[in-house]
Amino acid sequence: MILVIAMASIQSTKKGYEVGDVVRDFNLKNVEGKQVSLSNYKDAKGFIVIFDCNSCPVSKLYNKRIQALHKKYSSSGFPVVAINANDAEKSPEDSYEQMVKEAKAKEYEFAYLYDQSQEVAHAFGATNTPQAFILVKKDAALKVAYIGAIDNNARDESKAEKKYVENAVDALLKNQPFSITKTKAIGCGIGWKDA
Amino acid sequence: MKQILACIVLIFLCQDSLVAQNARTIKVSELEAILKAKTDKIQVINFWATWCAPCVKEMPIFEKANIDITEAKVTLISLDLNLDPAPEKVYRFIERKKLASTVFLLDEPDPNFWIDKIDKRWSGALPATLVLNTKTGKRQFVEHELVEGELESLIATVK
Numbered sequence: 608m609i610l611v612i613a614m615a616s617i618q619s620t621k622k623g624y625e626v627g628d629v630v631r632d633f634n635l636k637n638v639e640g641k642q643v644s645l646s647n648y649k650d651a652k653g654f655i656v657i658f659d660c661n662s663c664p665v666s667k668l669y670n671k672r673i674q675a676l677h678k679k680y681s682s683s684g685f686p687v688v689a690i691n692a693n694d695a696e697k698s699p700e701d702s703y704e705q706m707v708k709e710a711k712a713k714e715y716e717f718a719y720l721y722d723q724s725q726e727v728a729h730a731f732g733a734t735n736t737p738q739a740f741i742l743v744k745k746d747a748a749l750k751v752a753y754i755g756a757i758d759n760n761a762r763d764e765s766k767a768e769k770k771y772v773e774n775a776v777d778a779l780l781k782n783q784p785f786s787i788t789k790t791k792a793i794g795c796g797i798g799w800k801d802a
Numbered sequence: 803m804k805q806i807l808a809c810i811v812l813i814f815l816c817q818d819s820l821v822a823q824n825a826r827t828i829k830v831s832e833l834e835a836i837l838k839a840k841t842d843k844i845q846v847i848n849f850w851a852t853w854c855a856p857c858v859k860e861m862p863i864f865e866k867a868n869i870d871i872t873e874a875k876v877t878l879i880s881l882d883l884n885l886d887p888a889p890e891k892v893y894r895f896i897e898r899k900k901l902a903s904t905v906f907l908l909d910e911p912d913p914n915f916w917i918d919k920i921d922k923r924w925s926g927a928l929p930a931t932l933v934l935n936t937k938t939g940k941r942q943f944v945e946h947e948l949v950e951g952e953l954e955s956l957i958a959t960v961k
Contacts (some may be wrong), residue, residue: 734927759912762883793851793884796856796928
């Protein structure tokens with residue numbers, strides 16, 4: 608009985624995916640108004656899923672770096688899929704309409720998806736923007752390979768000597784192990800809807 | 803006239819140095835020392851930045867606690883330097899909002915290296931608040947904008 612309660616409490620405190628977990632596919636609207644699932648990407652070897660938004664100053668500093676990641680890795684099978692989960696009531700700058708404008712103005716080549724219900728952000732256990740989850744296909748399942756920061760210097764890309772996401776994807780492409788699978792960075796807390 | 807001018811200059815200089823003194827730049831080692839030092843007061847440490855809208859919104863809660871809750875010591879740790887090396891924006895914010903709580907600017911690159919030293923539960927998202935009883939080691943950590951009354955409850959649970 609005690610064990611059952613203990614198990615239940617572990618379950619309830621576990622928040623989102625950890626490295627190695629299998630990811631459930633989702634279905635979210637992109638900035639062209641189309642519904643997108645990860646299963647739509649037939650040739651993908653994996654994904655660089657990034658919880659992102661328009662308004663966060665940290666996201667703004669990483670915007671070009673995110674575009675560059677997509678340019679660098681989409682052709683080799685790891686496209687960027689950006690997801691905005693911020694509650695538009697709390698952060699009007701992150702409404703769907705503003706996402707459409709932002710994607711057009713900045714000529715996003717990657718999918719920019721709207722997680723209006725915040726279900727995907729909750730499933731992933733996303734905490735802040737920008738936050739990357741690298742997923743890799745293994746035996747028809749998608750598994751989490753990395754969670755965290757894009758690199759270790761938000762302020763100045765040229766001083767970021769640890770390129771976490773690039774290192775991870777490079778290793779995955781070569782089928783090699785890599786040591787840093789989880790990192791943290793200062794970011795904007797996701798604007799959750801009031802419970 | 804010269805004397806008046808000198809006085810005005812002096813006042814400005816003093817104000818400037820007061821603000822600068824209040825918002826000293828620190829390294830994470832100094833912050834760790836604050837967390838380790840055993841004091842009679844409950845340490846309330848809020849992590850914020852001028853660019854973080856929910857942080858700015860909840861700031862009056864900390865300012866009020868700084869005055870009203872005598873058993874607590876409020877420290878506001880700005881993470882502005884993480885995005886912008888110039889501290890002036892923070893100084894101006896302190897002046898504009900007339901912040902009375904102690905403010906430090908944390909100057910540490912590479913957040914992955916030090917976030918866990920503050921609290922392992924912290925993802926790095928702002929705002930975040932640590933409430934710590936340094937004598938018993940009891941601590942509470944929250945990673946969201948506080949609602950009215952929440953800080954008082956947090957303080958009560960670590961007493």
